[in-house]
Amino acid sequence: MSIRVGPLALPIAVVLAVAGCSAAADRPDASPGAATTTPTPTPSTSTAADGALPPAAQGIEQCPGPRDRPFTLRRGDDRIHGHARGRSRHVVVLTHQFRGTPCDLSGLAAALAARGWRAVSWTTDTSPTPRTLRLLVEHERERGARTVVLAGASAGGATSVVAAAQIRPRVDAVVALSPSGYAMEPGDVVAAAGRWRGPLLVVAGALEPSFTEVAEDVAAAHGGDEELLLVPGSAEHGKDYVRRRTDPVTARVVAFLAASVRLRR
Numbered sequence: 001m002s003i004r005v006g007p008l009a010l011p012i013a014v015v016l017a018v019a020g021c022s023a024a025a026d027r028p029d030a031s032p033g034a035a036t037t038t039p040t041p042t043p044s045t046s047t048a049a050d051g052a053l054p055p056a057a058q059g060i061e062q063c064p065g066p067r068d069r070p071f072t073l074r075r076g077d078d079r080i081h082g083h084a085r086g087r088s089r090h091v092v093v094l095t096h097q098f099r100g101t102p103c104d105l106s107g108l109a110a111a112l113a114a115r116g117w118r119a120v121s122w123t124t125d126t127s128p129t130p131r132t133l134r135l136l137v138e139h140e141r142e143r144g145a146r147t148v149v150l151a152g153a154s155a156g157g158a159t160s161v162v163a164a165a166q167i168r169p170r171v172d173a174v175v176a177l178s179p180s181g182y183a184m185e186p187g188d189v190v191a192a193a194g195r196w197r198g199p200l201l202v203v204a205g206a207l208e209p210s211f212t213e214v215a216e217d218v219a220a221a222h223g224g225d226e227e228l229l230l231v232p233g234s235a236e237h238g239k240d241y242v243r244r245r246t247d248p249v250t251a252r253v254v255a256f257l258a259a260s261v262r263l264r265r
Helices: 106-114 130-142 155-164 188-195 211-221 238-242 248-260
Strands: 002-006 013-018 069-075 078-085 090-095 118-124 147-153 173-177 200-205 226-231
Touching (some): 078 106, 078 130, 090 130, 106 118, 106 248, 130 147, 130 155, 147 238, 155 188, 173 248, 200 248, 211 226, 226 248, 238 248
Parallel strands (some): 090 147, 147 173, 200 226
Antiparallel strands (some): 002 013, 013 226, 069 078, 078 118
């Protein structure tokens, strides 16, 4: 296993622990996983009355937006609901952080949908768990999903890692943004990372109390190809890194999936 250090669009420290992963070049096509960069608005972009750029020009998504399709899924006593964007058979399931909503990761969802993924943002009447995430993945596969990626922020990142170790057939990749230390019980996230063998991207800020250590422990325990992104000087958390579709970490997630996931036809 080799370790490389490389730059991102911002001064973000990127540690790659790779056995076959590499950053993908931008592609002109709209195939799932292809990396893309959204241009910075030019001075000619119209502004609001106070001089600020409107949310869309800042890369901030309306949520739910006109392209988001609401859904409700019942499995026994479980009621899963949210919205999805895109019609692809290549699916990213996005899990929000504690006390969050399906809109937490709307910027990332928009960026992924623009590259040909179906982005499924969800919640439950109580709180998302690895069990309910497994049920949602089963549903997506029943409706034709061939490629499935799990991505989540904070508690949603922990839930994604733990669920990935349990789901069979296994999912194709996991993205954990500032994962918390446990999903259901202490120690379950690091233990699950040791059982998960697929591609893993872990992101945390260097100034996030305890979350930096969790991210490092998860990456160290992981048994496959992983990428650890530590954002120097940052105390942001989870969803904050991908709030905008133009955020550097949003672009990094898209590039990671382009480089790591072999799309199933």
